[in-house]
Amino acid sequence: MDEATHDIEIRNLYKIFGPNAAAHIESVKNGMTKEELNAKHNHVLGLEDINLTIPAGRIQVVMGLSGSGKSTLIRHINRLIDPTAGEVIFDNRDVVQMSQKELRDFRRQKTAMVFQKFALFPHRTVLENTTYGLQVRGVSAKECEEKARRWISRVGLDGFEDNYPNQLSGGMQQRVGLARALTNDPEILLMDEAFSALDPLIRTDMQSVLLDLQSELRKTIVFITHDLDEALRLGDKIAILRDGRIIQQGTGEQIVLRPADDYISSFVHDVKRGHVITVRTITRKGQRADTPITLPSNTLLEEAARAMTNAEVNRANITDGSGAHLGMITLSKTVAEMIAPDTSEDDALEAAVG
Amino acid sequence: MDFVDFPEMSRGDLRDLRIAIDTAFRGFTRAYGETLEQIFHPIQVLLIFIENILINSPWILVLGGLALMIWALSRSIKIVAGTVIALLLIGYFGMWEDTMRTIAMVAVCTMIAVAIGIPTGILMARSDRANQIVTPILDMMQTMPSFVYLIPVVMIFGLGKVPGVIAVVIYAVPPIIRLTNLGIRQVPADVLEAAAAFGSSNGQMLKDVQLPLALPTIMAGVNQTIMMSLAMVVVASMIGVRGLGQPVLQAINNQYFTLGVMNGLAIVAIAIIFDRATQAYGKRLQKHLEAVHG
Numbered sequence: 001m002d003e004a005t006h007d008i009e010i011r012n013l014y015k016i017f018g019p020n021a022a023a024h025i026e027s028v029k030n031g032m033t034k035e036e037l038n039a040k041h042n043h044v045l046g047l048e049d050i051n052l053t054i055p056a057g058r059i060q061v062v063m064g065l066s067g068s069g070k071s072t073l074i075r076h077i078n079r080l081i082d083p084t085a086g087e088v089i090f091d092n093r094d095v096v097q098m099s100q101k102e103l104r105d106f107r108r109q110k111t112a113m114v115f116q117k118f119a120l121f122p123h124r125t126v127l128e129n130t131t132y133g134l135q136v137r138g139v140s141a142k143e144c145e146e147k148a149r150r151w152i153s154r155v156g157l158d159g160f161e162d163n164y165p166n167q168l169s170g171g172m173q174q175r176v177g178l179a180r181a182l183t184n185d186p187e188i189l190l191m192d193e194a195f196s197a198l199d200p201l202i203r204t205d206m207q208s209v210l211l212d213l214q215s216e217l218r219k220t221i222v223f224i225t226h227d228l229d230e231a232l233r234l235g236d237k238i239a240i241l242r243d244g245r246i247i248q249q250g251t252g253e254q255i256v257l258r259p260a261d262d263y264i265s266s267f268v269h270d271v272k273r274g275h276v277i278t279v280r281t282i283t284r285k286g287q288r289a290d291t292p293i294t295l296p297s298n299t300l301l302e303e304a305a306r307a308m309t310n311a312e313v314n315r316a317n318i319t320d321g322s323g324a325h326l327g328m329i330t331l332s333k334t335v336a337e338m339i340a341p342d343t344s345e346d347d348a349l350e351a352a353v354g
Numbered sequence: 355m356d357f358v359d360f361p362e363m364s365r366g367d368l369r370d371l372r373i374a375i376d377t378a379f380r381g382f383t384r385a386y387g388e389t390l391e392q393i394f395h396p397i398q399v400l401l402i403f404i405e406n407i408l409i410n411s412p413w414i415l416v417l418g419g420l421a422l423m424i425w426a427l428s429r430s431i432k433i434v435a436g437t438v439i440a441l442l443l444i445g446y447f448g449m450w451e452d453t454m455r456t457i458a459m460v461a462v463c464t465m466i467a468v469a470i471g472i473p474t475g476i477l478m479a480r481s482d483r484a485n486q487i488v489t490p491i492l493d494m495m496q497t498m499p500s501f502v503y504l505i506p507v508v509m510i511f512g513l514g515k516v517p518g519v520i521a522v523v524i525y526a527v528p529p530i531i532r533l534t535n536l537g538i539r540q541v542p543a544d545v546l547e548a549a550a551a552f553g554s555s556n557g558q559m560l561k562d563v564q565l566p567l568a569l570p571t572i573m574a575g576v577n578q579t580i581m582m583s584l585a586m587v588v589v590a591s592m593i594g595v596r597g598l599g600q601p602v603l604q605a606i607n608n609q610y611f612t613l614g615v616m617n618g619l620a621i622v623a624i625a626i627i628f629d630r631a632t633q634a635y636g637k638r639l640q641k642h643l644e645a646v647h648g
Binding site for chain 1: 547549550562565566640643
């Protein structure tokens with residue numbers, strides 16, 4: 001198994017759409033806005049000064065609404081779209097500078113992609129779809145089939161090897177998409193809104209499949225989504241994209257606790273905070289409580305609350321990664337933190353009292 | 355200025371122009387006619403070879419062979435049964451030999467049209483420039499009355515099988531070119547993107563994705579090409595192509611109503627057989643599109 005060891009470094013990446021993109025890159029770098037560029041030159045600024053380090057072996061989520069440039073961004077990593085300026089460094093090589101042949105080899109050996117609308121080959125069976133990547137590389141038919149069958153089985157499609165994509169449901173088709181990507185055994189897995197076209201229940205199901213696979217595979221996964229819950233569930237790191245710019249990046253907890261601006265605040269407002277925030281943020285350092293409950297510091301608030309409630313206590317001790325005592329939490333503080341701080345009402349109350 | 359009479363070229367100038375072009379073309383024919391004939395000679399060899407097999411073998415074997423071929427294409431008992439009955443009737447009414455000549459002619463013309471048409475269609479699909487250049491040529495080939503291009507063909511090759519094949523191919527090749535082009539261009543962009551994302555080379559993309567997905571459309575083009583070759587058989591008989599067209603021509607000249615109808619019906623029967631067989635084959639190629647998930 002090819003475990004991911006190299007970060008992907010995206011540096012100063014710009015993408016301008018239009019027939020004469022290169023001519024406008026300097027003015028954009030000098031501060032011309034998206035609106036000005038569109039009004040004056042009829043070119044569209046797709047991505048603006050993207051800097052992102054995607055850590056090896058982790059899931060990097062890129063989140064944004066439609067038109068934010070997230071699908072454009074992911075296509076720069078395997079250069080399905082050529083940037084107007086910037087670098088994409090992987091293993092000390094700039095993907096942007098690669099020749100056509102080097103690029104083909106890079107795509108064959110290092111990357112695989114899963115698409116929003118599945119993009120399976122309609123004329124090939126599930127098995128033939130899954131072997132495609134290896135077949136392109138020139139791997140022997142026998143080895144292709146052996147590996148493909150293993151992955152088809154791993155994503156739970158035993159018995160469907162000879163079906164055509166048209167005969168499968170959406171969820172099953174995307175399992176084929178996942179098997180097709182994983183059979184390539186890539187270091188980098190690019191997932192472009194991979195689960196967005198699926199029903200909510202099946203989407204959750206597929207998220208579990210992915211997390212389960214990732215816990216043993218440790219691929220570098222770039223996952224595009226417009227769904228914050230999905231981003232928080234999957235992402236080791238999250239970058240939020242708006243109008244072609246990254247406006248905040250960090251862990252899900254960091255984004256929920258400290259949204260960079262009102263736009264992100266409005267997003268995270270409805271998040272189930274108990275599923276995202278860990279007890280680390282509310283631990284009273286150094287204090288020790290007389291309680292039978294001890295939790296690691298990366299326990300989610302909801303789990304902590306449940307543990308305390310089940311044991312009928314209202315305090316728990318917190319330990320760090322090595323098991324050393326860190327501090328303690330209270331049930332009331334835990335529950336308070338789970339409820340989104342509603343600042344607007346606070347203001348109204350203060351105004352009324354004052 | 356007089357706007358009633360068109361300001362045309364003087365008669366003398368027009369005559370001189372025509373004579374000049376005709377003389378130049380005759381000169382070209384004299385200089386290169388023989389070379390061209392030699393280049394196209396293999397077509398004649400192939401055509402005679404197929405004709406001989408069909409005419410000189412025992413009829414029962416030929417009938418069986420044709421039925422088997424139709425079965426391989428269509429996998430339909432009904433179509434095979436229709437084929438056998440039609441061919442038996444054709445033979446009984448004394449048109450066996452002419453029918454075999456026509457089938458040989460259509461087979462050779464279709465082979466040549468496919469050999470020219472599919473690569474040209476691929477080229478047009480890959481390059482917009484090629485598309486722009488070839489499309490008006492195809493328009494011309496399809497609308498130019500066939501008698502007009504029979505003239506230069508006959509001037510170069512004389513009367514016979516080869517000029518007949520050339521005339522039929524000119525008439526019958528446009529649909530397969532157009533439909534190959536269309537079929538490849540209709541392959542969904544997201545599927546092509548997926549193929550590119552897995553690092554497919556252009557050749558792999560063509561062979562594994564574009565051509566297989568375009569194949570049903572290409573088969574519709576082959577079907578059209580066969581139909582148009584058959585339609586051209588009567589016209590080709592005017593320049594000495596033997597087969598079912600010749601009795602029809604004879605019937606027109608002598609007002610033999612029954613002879614005309616019988617041979618005409620034989621052409622129709624063959625056309626229906628080939629049409630149903632190739633269409634059934636095209637449908638079988640689309641098997642993966644059936645059985646949609648509910």
